[in-house]
Amino acid sequence: MSSTTLRGRRNKVRDSVDDRIFFAAVNIVLGLLAIVTLYPIIFVISASFSDPVMVLSGRVTFLPKGLSLEGYGKIFARPDLINGFLNSAIYTVGGTLVNIVMTIIAAYPLSRRDLKGRGGITLLFTFTMIFNGGMIPNYILMRDLNLLNTRWVMVLPVALSAYNMIIARTFFQTNIPLELLEAAKIDGCSDFKFLYMVVIPLSKAILAVLVMFYAVSHWNSYFSAFLYLNDNRLYPLQLIMRDILIGAQAAAADMNDAEDIIIKQGIAESLKYSLMVVSSIPMLILYPFAQKYFVQGVMIGSIKG
Amino acid sequence: MNRGSPVGRDPRGAPPIGRDDETVMADKATAAMGQRAAVDEKTRRRNRFRKEYLNNWQLYVLLLLPLIWLIIFCYYPMLGTQIAFKKFKLSQGIWGSPWVGLDNFQRFFHSYQFTRVLKNTLTLSFYNLLAGFPLPIILALALNVVRNQFYKKFVQMVTYIPHFISVLVIVGMLIQIFNPRIGLYGVIVQRLTGEAAPDLLGNPKAFPHLYVWSGAWQTLGWSSIIYLSALSAVDPELHEAAKVDGASRFKRLLVLDLPTVIPTATILLILNVGRIMSIGFEKVYLMQNDLNLSASEIISTYVYKVALGPQGGDFSLGAAIGLFNSVINLILIVVVNKVSNKVSGSGLW
Numbered sequence: 001m002s003s004t005t006l007r008g009r010r011n012k013v014r015d016s017v018d019d020r021i022f023f024a025a026v027n028i029v030l031g032l033l034a035i036v037t038l039y040p041i042i043f044v045i046s047a048s049f050s051d052p053v054m055v056l057s058g059r060v061t062f063l064p065k066g067l068s069l070e071g072y073g074k075i076f077a078r079p080d081l082i083n084g085f086l087n088s089a090i091y092t093v094g095g096t097l098v099n100i101v102m103t104i105i106a107a108y109p110l111s112r113r114d115l116k117g118r119g120g121i122t123l124l125f126t127f128t129m130i131f132n133g134g135m136i137p138n139y140i141l142m143r144d145l146n147l148l149n150t151r152w153v154m155v156l157p158v159a160l161s162a163y164n165m166i167i168a169r170t171f172f173q174t175n176i177p178l179e180l181l182e183a184a185k186i187d188g189c190s191d192f193k194f195l196y197m198v199v200i201p202l203s204k205a206i207l208a209v210l211v212m213f214y215a216v217s218h219w220n221s222y223f224s225a226f227l228y229l230n231d232n233r234l235y236p237l238q239l240i241m242r243d244i245l246i247g248a249q250a251a252a253a254d255m256n257d258a259e260d261i262i263i264k265q266g267i268a269e270s271l272k273y274s275l276m277v278v279s280s281i282p283m284l285i286l287y288p289f290a291q292k293y294f295v296q297g298v299m300i301g302s303i304k305g
Numbered sequence: 306m307n308r309g310s311p312v313g314r315d316p317r318g319a320p321p322i323g324r325d326d327e328t329v330m331a332d333k334a335t336a337a338m339g340q341r342a343a344v345d346e347k348t349r350r351r352n353r354f355r356k357e358y359l360n361n362w363q364l365y366v367l368l369l370l371p372l373i374w375l376i377i378f379c380y381y382p383m384l385g386t387q388i389a390f391k392k393f394k395l396s397q398g399i400w401g402s403p404w405v406g407l408d409n410f411q412r413f414f415h416s417y418q419f420t421r422v423l424k425n426t427l428t429l430s431f432y433n434l435l436a437g438f439p440l441p442i443i444l445a446l447a448l449n450v451v452r453n454q455f456y457k458k459f460v461q462m463v464t465y466i467p468h469f470i471s472v473l474v475i476v477g478m479l480i481q482i483f484n485p486r487i488g489l490y491g492v493i494v495q496r497l498t499g500e501a502a503p504d505l506l507g508n509p510k511a512f513p514h515l516y517v518w519s520g521a522w523q524t525l526g527w528s529s530i531i532y533l534s535a536l537s538a539v540d541p542e543l544h545e546a547a548k549v550d551g552a553s554r555f556k557r558l559l560v561l562d563l564p565t566v567i568p569t570a571t572i573l574l575i576l577n578v579g580r581i582m583s584i585g586f587e588k589v590y591l592m593q594n595d596l597n598l599s600a601s602e603i604i605s606t607y608v609y610k611v612a613l614g615p616q617g618g619d620f621s622l623g624a625a626i627g628l629f630n631s632v633i634n635l636i637l638i639v640v641v642n643k644v645s646n647k648v649s650g651s652g653l654w
Contacts, residue, residue: 013474016553018555019553022450027453027592028449030447031460043482112364129630134386134624134627135605135613139613145551171353180488191367216468220472222472223587275477276474280474283470284469291465
């Protein structure tokens with residue numbers, strides 16, 4: 001007890017001037033970094049809640065000015081956006097479910113040291129991380145499988161990520177004690193049953209990480225949809241947003257100065273800001289829940305297979 | 306440390322119960338017994354292994370579906386790359402189209418786009434690596450210095466947020482903020498100088514900077530996690546000892562912290578160099594416009610336009626360019642890995 005207080009006091013005395021300057025400098029730089037990171041996000045949120053005219057004239061710099069929910073109202077007035085939101089939800093939930101099942105049934109057998117051919121099969125998976133067929137052969141495959149313009153094309157080509165599979169495999173390897181398997185085997189437990197009754201309940205941490213990794217990639221991607229979907233009833237939110245956020249670029253430059261055009265432009269602008277906020281909310285909600293686990297997930301991922 | 310984070314204890318991830326416990330015990334037993342007993346032991350073990358192999362059929366059943374998926378969606382498209390050497394017609398399919406040798410590659414090498422897309426791809430990549438690779442290491446080292454745990458957690462929390470925002474929203478934010486007339490940037494410049502702000506979004510010279518630094522903004526915090534976890538392996542006793550010897554905190558960072566992250570950094574560097582030619586399609590394509598195309602047309606966007614874009618349709622040319630790209634990546638990763646193994650003794654394989 002007394003030794004800790006002594007050490008604590010000694011530490012305080014020992015902080016040299018150099019050290020104190022160093023600590024202060026580090027704290028200031030990190031503070032600046034936090035501000036630089038947060039500022040654009042706060043700006044977008046503020047702009048989404050501001051009066052469109054205020055946003056257009058550049059009077060919104062930090063906090064909302066002339067509170068208005070017009071942008072958000074606009075979102076709900078557009079059925080295509082709501083439909084896109086629902087589609088994204090379907091692809092994210094369905095896709096993640098498929099991902100989790102596929103990852104577990106691939107990772108668990110490969111985590112077992114008594115599996116013959118384990119090394120070769122693992123290599124088969126990891127090789128796809130450094131070499132793939134590329135955009136065009138993939139497109140032709142989707143076409144040949146008649147998957148173009150179906151919901152399946154959002155799920156099947158990305159049903160498994162080799163990287164995440166390796167993370168799960170490493171987790172199983174290091175966290176499921178061999179004694180458990182042996183004890184279960186003696187009791188006549190099959191591998192199926194062991195996986196279902198023992199491994200999965202013991203792996204909640206890694207499942208949380210995988211759900212987060214997969215869900216974020218499903219929700220945020222537009223590439224598959226952009227390449228493989230033509231029917232805008234099937235479009236996920238990101239692809240519909242693309243037209244609104246990126247497509248209208250040229251229009252802003254040709255704008256006239258007439259009053260009502262400014263107002264219309266303003267509403268279009270606040271729709272963009274609101275849309276950016278609304279589309280990011282689902283994943284940002286996931287963040288605090290998964291936060292407990294994701295550091296761990298990234299750490300496991302750092303171990304080479 | 307909880308049981309789920311083995312890295313701190315053993316960075317190479319060798320599990321605590323690495324080998325069969327039974328085998329270990331058996332080994333001990335053989336050491337005590339004579340030669341003949343060892344041979345008996347061996348055959349016994351082999352029999353046991355054979356039995357287990359048959360007993361493992363359920364594991365193979367589990368693997369069946371992922372393997373089928375792997376063959377259809379990963380390996381079959383690799384066979385599809387043969388259209389790079391063919392004159393592909395949709396009606397004839399991959400296997401029926403006639404061979405044309407290296408014709409498609411030659412067309413790409415001789416087109417005026419070749420040097421342009423290659424140069425743009427490499428510029429963006431190297432710039433991205435140069436700016437994006439050291440920053441997370443510096444951030445992790447800095448966070449590791451901070452003594453106020455609450456402040457440290459706060460900075461971490463904040464810098465992770467952009468990772469969860471989609472590329473589309475990031476580009477949307479860039480377009481909004483850097484709009485020369487109505488964006489925050491435009492309004493501020495206008496107010497400060499009284500003149501209209503130059504259009505950065507349509508400026509080929511500004512494109513790499515916008516691309517790289519918005520990318521750094523998005524990935525900095527997330528990429529630092531891996532280094533932070535490596536740093537947690539530094540023994541606090543060493544820090545205590547160095548402190549007693551009068552080493553400043555900065556000195557300790559250089560001598561104790563920095564060497565700890567270097568193996569992790571090496572591996573990530575290899576991976577990154579292996580991806581140097583595969584700069585992502587998504588963000589570049591979103592940031593492209595007619596004005597900045599001379600700097601923003603890269604291999605993947607060009608492949609898309611040649612084959613699938615509105616004026617496209619040349620699947621063979623697209624596949625050839627894509628294959629050219631993948632092969633260079635593959636060569637790069639193999640070479641860098643070899644060099645790394647020679648120089649630092651650690652590599653991916």
